[in-house]
Amino acid sequence: MKSKQAGVTLIGFLLIMAIVGFFGFMAMKLLPSYSEYMGVVKAMNQIATEGSNGKTLDDIRRELMFKMNFQYVDDSTIKPADITITRDSGGASNLNVVYDKKIPFMYNIDFLLHFDKSVPLKGNLGQ
Secondary structure, three states, X not given: OOOOOOOOXXXXXXXXXXXXXXXXXXXXXXXXXXXXXXXXXXHHHHHHHHOOOOOOHHHHHHHHHHHHHHOOOOOOOOOHHHEEEEEOOOOOEEEEEEEEEEEEEEOOEEEEEEEEEEEEOOOOOOO
């Protein structure tokens, strides 16, 4: 009686490793940007919980940029113009950070990540 061998061939193994390597390389490129985004969210939540009584938009921007430095958020990633404050119909203020990040992948292929986060602010804003 002959025994039948089972398993992955060398070509099959190389194909599986190529696919795993591709997705691993993609994750290595994308994970730092998402980690940076988590730092932005943490800094925004700190600003929101501290309150904004009497602070102007420039004060809040300056504070947020300072806190994002502690979260290892690169200054070139988020510009002050990306930080805005909006008021909803009830008069409550929201801190918004909207930015895009372009990540080169390979050859002429880039990833374009769009991040948009909004948190409610406590207190009244100054002029």
